[in-house]
Amino acid sequence: MTWLVAGPIVVPLSAAVVTGFLMGYGGIQRLVSLCSGIALFGTAVALLTNVWNEGVTAAQIGNWPSPFGITLVADHLSAVLVLITAIIALAAIVYSFEDIERRGLATVLHPLLHALMAGVCGAFLAGDIFNLYVWFEVMLIASIGLLVVGGTRAQLDASVRYAALSLIATTLLLTGIGLLYGLTGTLNMADLHLRVQEVENEGLLTVIAVIFIVAFGIKSAVFPLFFWLPASYHTPKVTVSAVFSGLLTKVGVYALMRVFTLIFTNDIGYTHEILLWVAGFTMVTGVLGAASRNDLRRILSFHIVSQIGYMIMGLALYTPLGLLGGIFYTVHHIIVKANLFFVAGAIRRFGGSSRLARLGGLYRDAPLLAALFFIPAFSLAGFPPLSGFWAKFLLIRASMDVHEYAIAATALAVGLLTAYSMTKIWLNAFWKGRPEDAMPTRPPSRSEGFFLLAPVVGLAAITLAIGLYVQPFYELAERAAQELMHPAEYVGAVLGEDAVSGAGPSPAGPGGSGN
Amino acid sequence: MELINAALVGVLMASSVYLMLSRNLVRFVLGLALLSHAANLLIFTGGGITSSITSRAADGATAESDSLAQALILTAIVISFSLFTFALVLAFRTYETLETVDTDAMRAAEPEPSGHPGRTDPSGRPS
Numbered sequence: 001m002t003w004l005v006a007g008p009i010v011v012p013l014s015a016a017v018v019t020g021f022l023m024g025y026g027g028i029q030r031l032v033s034l035c036s037g038i039a040l041f042g043t044a045v046a047l048l049t050n051v052w053n054e055g056v057t058a059a060q061i062g063n064w065p066s067p068f069g070i071t072l073v074a075d076h077l078s079a080v081l082v083l084i085t086a087i088i089a090l091a092a093i094v095y096s097f098e099d100i101e102r103r104g105l106a107t108v109l110h111p112l113l114h115a116l117m118a119g120v121c122g123a124f125l126a127g128d129i130f131n132l133y134v135w136f137e138v139m140l141i142a143s144i145g146l147l148v149v150g151g152t153r154a155q156l157d158a159s160v161r162y163a164a165l166s167l168i169a170t171t172l173l174l175t176g177i178g179l180l181y182g183l184t185g186t187l188n189m190a191d192l193h194l195r196v197q198e199v200e201n202e203g204l205l206t207v208i209a210v211i212f213i214v215a216f217g218i219k220s221a222v223f224p225l226f227f228w229l230p231a232s233y234h235t236p237k238v239t240v241s242a243v244f245s246g247l248l249t250k251v252g253v254y255a256l257m258r259v260f261t262l263i264f265t266n267d268i269g270y271t272h273e274i275l276l277w278v279a280g281f282t283m284v285t286g287v288l289g290a291a292s293r294n295d296l297r298r299i300l301s302f303h304i305v306s307q308i309g310y311m312i313m314g315l316a317l318y319t320p321l322g323l324l325g326g327i328f329y330t331v332h333h334i335i336v337k338a339n340l341f342f343v344a345g346a347i348r349r350f351g352g353s354s355r356l357a358r359l360g361g362l363y364r365d366a367p368l369l370a371a372l373f374f375i376p377a378f379s380l381a382g383f384p385p386l387s388g389f390w391a392k393f394l395l396i397r398a399s400m401d402v403h404e405y406a407i408a409a410t411a412l413a414v415g416l417l418t419a420y421s422m423t424k425i426w427l428n429a430f431w432k433g434r435p436e437d438a439m440p441t442r443p444p445s446r447s448e449g450f451f452l453l454a455p456v457v458g459l460a461a462i463t464l465a466i467g468l469y470v471q472p473f474y475e476l477a478e479r480a481a482q483e484l485m486h487p488a489e490y491v492g493a494v495l496g497e498d499a500v501s502g503a504g505p506s507p508a509g510p511g512g513s514g515n
Numbered sequence: 516m517e518l519i520n521a522a523l524v525g526v527l528m529a530s531s532v533y534l535m536l537s538r539n540l541v542r543f544v545l546g547l548a549l550l551s552h553a554a555n556l557l558i559f560t561g562g563g564i565t566s567s568i569t570s571r572a573a574d575g576a577t578a579e580s581d582s583l584a585q586a587l588i589l590t591a592i593v594i595s596f597s598l599f600t601f602a603l604v605l606a607f608r609t610y611e612t613l614e615t616v617d618t619d620a621m622r623a624a625e626p627e628p629s630g631h632p633g634r635t636d637p638s639g640r641p642s
Binding site: 158163164172183187 | 609
């Protein structure tokens with residue numbers, strides 16, 4: 001059982017080490033990397049199956065009893081996000097075979113990519129808030145490495161911005177954790193859930209909650225804190241920016257979802273109201289930023305910001321349907337967004353540029369690419385019957401249920417503007433005639449086309465599947481949302497059933513509430 | 516003692532914010548280092564300060580000083596030290612490539628829109 005939960009961390013970590021030693025053996029390194037990607041996928045499927053059949057699964061590393069040792073917990077939300085991570089990793093590895101042609105770059109890419117996956121999966125599975133911080137740092141160092149690989153002027157500039165804001169965020173997170181520990185005397189998230197209810201100084205708890213909002217807010221690129229994202233995501237290799245766009249910010253969203261359902265629920269009227277306003281502004285600023293850009297990856301980067309708003313909105317509503325919508329949106333978004341970056345890379349290879357003004361005529365020259373762009377792009381905009389439609393529908397329905405009409409209207413309007421952005425790309429890159437000054441292009445060969453398009457086809461198929469067979473995905477998101485709304489099962493799996501039923505102090509006895 | 520430490524955390528935080536608001540990248544990195552020191556000191560103070568060495572988590576509320584908090588700081592120091600080193604290397608490499616440490620003059624990733632009188636003054640070199 002322990003290995004099942006630890007698997008999604010152990011597999012990519014060992015892959016990072018092995019591929020690290022295989023630097024300079026290009027072919028073997030790629031093969032090992034691909035096999036590890038498949039192994040991670042297999043582990044993630046096994047984990048999700050287990051969680052689906054048996055409920056929340058917890059593992060105590062080294063058999064230390066639970067509030068003291070390191071705990072890994074997989075509930076439905078964690079398990080499904082780990083699975084999506086594995087899918088994106090696999091797609092990125094296949095895509096990188098063609099995208100990253102220079103040998104020197106490719107050898108560094110694979111170890112860093114696997115280290116990043118270990119960090120992401122670790123953050124999803126951590127049952128301990130300090131552990132969460134450590135995995136954030138693992139993720140951070142791997143992602144700066146990936147961002148700076150290549151060392152062009154733009155990449156260095158972008159890395160400075162990314163590193164600076166991320167480091168501030170993690171230090172803030174550490175501060176928040178320190179204060180929370182001082183207040184409650186525990187770091188285990190399930191134990192925290194029980195202990196915060198005994199804290200007398202609720203004002204201080206709310207202050208800590210706001211520190212967490214800022215720290216995770218920088219990570220997930222919400223409204224006043226998102227500037228690092230559009231400044232950096234368009235500079236690295238396409239494979240790297242696709243992985244970043246799919247996964248990094250979503251770890252921040254996941255962390256927000258976790259702590260604001262499990263720990264900081266003492267003052268929902270205050271903290272979740274802040275989150276709701278943040279969500280609205282994030283949506284609007286992101287989509288307006290996207291409308292003002294003319295480069296494919298820059299447009300898509302701003303759309304990440306805008307979409308983050310929807311996920312936070314689901315959390316801020318704090319109803320079962322709202323959380324369900326937020327989780328559904330996150331899953332849909334990771335797949336669609338990474339796919340759009342992959343397509344943007346393919347467009348640059350087929351069309352010779354990523355600037356809209358220098359693109360055109362791709363509908364005639366590369367009809368398959370056009371079809372493959374169409375699916376994720378209009379899923380992002382929320383067109384039925386694609387996955388984005390259901391995600392938006394659930395969220396708007398949830399906000400109507402609690403009479404938050406302003407946020408519902410914002411979400412609808414932003415959806416319309418997203419559609420505007422996507423049609424802008426469609427018109428310029430695909431329908432418009434080929435411009436006179438376009439770069440002369442060499443159409444990719446068959447094998448090149450295969451490695452570039454296979455991940456895109458796979459992810460587009462998942463998008464279609466979610467859209468057309470929505471029921472199982474809905475049920476999964478529903479279970480995940482139920483667990484978030486009623487943490488008893490989570491707490492029971494970590495601390496043992498009596499901790500919940502007694503509703504009393506954990507085995508450690510009453511912690512000091514306030515120093 | 517706790518009051519002194521709390522004041523020190525405040526001073527460190529304030530100085531780090533002052534340094535980080537600078538356009539000079541080197542000052543920014545130094546500010547970052549101070550910020551992590553402030554965070555570590557804060558955890559240290561939050562854990563309680565006495566000469567006793569029992570972990571509060573294991574021992575209930577009897578012991579006032581908490582060695583777990585110090586273990587956390589140790590981990591955090593190692594992490595922030597390595598990240599600080601990395602940030603220094605990154606800053607130096609950026610200085611070599613972009614030939615400035617003025618963050619306002621770094622426009623490689625986000626160039627000024629054409630027609631806009633861009634800031635071309637490369638006055639961020641350390642003197």
